[in-house]
Amino acid sequence: MKFAFLTATACILAETAHAQISAAPGHLRGWEKAADSEFGAVSSMSFSMTTNNESFVIASSSSGGRGGGSKSRKSGKAGKNGKKRNQSLIATLALLESPERATADATAHAEISGPPTKPSGTVSLNYNPDGSFLLSLDAAGLSGGFVAISSGTSCSDIGPGPYYDDNSMSDPWFGMGFSPRIVYEASEEGFSNGAWRVDNGFGSQENDGHAFIMFDGYGEGLVVCGVLGVAGDRMLLAAEMDVYPGYEGGLNVAGSVRVTYRKDGTFKFRYNLEGLEADCELVVCGVLGVAGDRMLLAAEMDVYPGYTGSHVVTGDVRVTYRKDDTFKFRYNLKGLEADCEGCGIHIHEGTSCDSHELVKGHYWDDEVVEDLWTTAGGATYDSDAEGNAEGYFNVYNGYSFGKNVGHAVVVHAQSGARVACGVLEGIVHESEMGNL
DSSP: OHHHHHHHHHHHHHHHHHHHHHHSOGGGTHHHHHHHSOOOOOOOOOOEEEOTTEEEOSEEOOOOSOOOSSTTSOOOHHHHTTSSOOOOEEEEEEEEEOTTTHHHHHHHHHHSSSOSSOOEEEEEEEEOTTSOEEEEEEEESOOOEEEEEBSSSBTTBOOSSBOOOTTTSOOSSBOGGGOBSSEEOOOTTSOEEEEEEEOOSOOHHHHTTOEEEEEESSSSOEEEEEEOEEEOSOEEEEEEEOOOTTOOSSOOOEEEEEEEEOTTSOEEEEEEEESOOTTOOOOOOOOOOOOOSEEEEEEEEEEOTTOOSSOOOEEEEEEEEOTTSOEEEEEEEESOOTTOOSEEEEEBSOSOSSSHHHHOSBOOOTTTOOOOSSTTTTOEEOOOTTSOEEEEEEEOOSOOHHHHTTOEEEEEOTTSOEEEEEEOEEEEEOGGGOOO
């Protein structure tokens, strides 16, 4: 399993992180000291982002440049006590380059196994009620490494260290000796798709506008960056068209292409072109259907097969999907054990609640993500004195909407005993049920 390998690579990264930062551009070197002690003054350097002439119009930042990596930075506690509504954040990623490192980075990246492409993709932050967030990565052109939100507010000045509320917590990004906590792997083709539950002490208003940094290449010194902004309703890629390299014909084609993604990974491909061959026939095809604003799975909960205890649990679970296959897991349950704190509720591998054997264990793709159906992953509920529980958390199990259809949901008691079960079914989800 890939995540068994991650345990070993985390140890390797703890040893190579110092070397990687030392090999990185000038003002990244201060991160090593910042992770081991206090944030300090560091040198400055000019950077530029490269995106292969593609533009990304999926997020906008409302940050005024707050945050500086010092103990005087703003607290994010308002995001945790409900006074401020946390919004989802997203950043587009591209290779960070400096004038003196452009050639070295290109050479190093060419030596990494995988596609000969520069890193690109997105990272998303979706907040949970307790103020933590699900950090999900969907990127290409990578080889594996580790990540952090920076105290800096642009990719031209990423700041002196990782961003977190050091008045209330230890560093969630790096441990002692600059050992990275959030480690990602990549496939042989260079794709990386994973998710982690993180709490840096700040809500979306504080994290908005900060640079998200990826140290890729296991010591090669490559740095990938994107600035976090409030997630828009659409994910858009854009390309300005020009003459194909080596084409010597009489056509001079120009214009643009826009690719707009939907939640299920399909996309609308729009084009606006001129200078084409006259009367070049087009054949356009599409599947008719009413597109809903949300993709939803639902399960009606009932007593777990073989359970003989006193709790008769009823209610429902709603699983609402986003474009990147992360989802909001909502529950509304009655008949639970009273005052059950941090009790588990999970999607299981089985596809039936007819018997205990058919329910099986936790359902997740260990090739792309660790098991987040845990207390550490945030997959829990708290019941009140009457045995009722209503709430949600954000999670990712590595599977798409379609692959989760028909799987069992299990509710656990404080002891870990399974007390309720239901099977997820796909239904139409209307927009009036609220925003993600």
